[in-house]
Amino acid sequence: MPEQPYKSVIEALLLVAEEPLTPEKISQVVEISKEEVAGLLNELREEYERHSRGIRLYEADEGYKLGTPPELSAYIEKLFSVGASPTLSRAALETLAIIAYRQPITRVEIDAIRGVKGAGVVDTLLKRKLIQVVGRKESPGRPQLYGTTPEFLKYFGLNDIHELPPLEKLQDKE
Amino acid sequence: MAYQVKLPVFEGPFDLLFHLIQKQEIDIWSISITEITDQYLEYLRAMEELNLEIASEFLVMAAALLRLKSKRLLPSSSSFWEEEDDKEILSIDSTEDLIRKVLEYRLFKEAAFFLREREKEQKKIFFRSSRQPRVYRQTRQETIWDESQEPEKLARLFQQLQERELKENTRLSFTVTEEYGLRQKMKYITDRLKRSKSPLYFSSLLQSHSVEEIIITFFALLELCNQSEARVWQEKKFGPILIEVKEA
Secondary structure, eight states, rough: OOOHHHHHHHHHHHHHHOOOOOOOHHHHHHHHHHHHHHHHHHHHHHHHHHHTEEEEEEEETTTTEEEOOOOHHHHHHHHHOOOOOOOOOOOHHHHHHHHHHSSSBBHHHHHHHHTSSOOHHHHHHHTSSEEEEEEEEESSSEEEEEEEHHHHHHHHTTSGGGOOOOOHHHHHHH | OOOOOOOOOOHHHHHHHHHHHHHHHHGGGOHHHHHHHHHHHHHHHHHHTTTTTOOHHHHHHHHHHHHHHHTTTSOOOOOOGGGGOOSSSSOSSSSSHHHHHHHHHHHHHHHHHHHHHHHHHHHHHHHHTTTTTHHHHTOOOOOOOOSSOHHHHHHHHHHHHHHHHHTOOOOOOOOOOOOOHOOOOOOHHHHHHHHOSSSSGGGGSSSSOOEEEHHHHHHHHHHHHHSSSSEESSSSSSSOOEEEEOOO
């Protein structure tokens, strides 16, 4: 293979890859160190932003992928002739928030915090694969325990569950 | 509709309680349980007056609040309170306990708000993935024939599409849309009523019996009643709906 500028090689890889590319994978293909890859990725990210390109570099699922800038969403929706996709209900988001911060947690414990019996909500979230059963609580009835999924992180554009702001910080907002 | 009263919608009793406490603009720990209980009940009454369905959780909370309020009036040593608390969703032992629960709920409400913002932001980003081109193809809809054109043209189009499907090895899907305008339907009903000597059955107004048609016909009928153009009645409960022209 004739030697090419590494940055354009990485850009080309990101363009054709359908799944997020990890720095490891890129470093294997390009045959440069992971540190060099990280540096070049950063350069790419900055260039896209500085030149107001129609491309952005996003980090997700411990990998990198190319996507569009949020401010251009209206045009893309027009191209696909779809409106903005439906969002989760308030009840679903509250339940998700409780599960995300208090996992593993049972249905009864979720209901106690919300003050509402939300039987259907948990099922919907399970079906959408935003939460999953992670075990059973060793208490009478051995109720199922729920936790968030990788799909949850992807949906909200988080790399890690620890990217959620600490609960106490949310309280400070008052 | 002559007037509309707007009541804020709450996700649950804690949501409503927090709203009430916040409205008082005092430190949450110094709330008066009596006042909060009264305001809470007032809100439920307003809901009732507007014929809004009150979820059972709101009533359970009302009972819990009243219990707390009355507890303060009785000597604490009273054996009346000794009975076993059943482990309900809403077991509230004291005002402090109530406040703690409201505050905890409030935290997650904030967290849900954070998630909502993330969600909004994420929905605006599009990625190249194997899934998107398919969406693109699926949603490219165009009307190529409607009732104003010759039926033969539809047959020809269908044949062409079938050939294309074979040639390009793709799958094409067809949707037949029926469109009913409310105005058209109202006009259709009044025309029918004028021509008819005897009352008409609702079912006789339907042509395709699709859900959409039933709904729009019913809407049209309600609108005609509202405009005093038609009179509608049933002989018995769940009986067929009869319609006649309302004499001016």
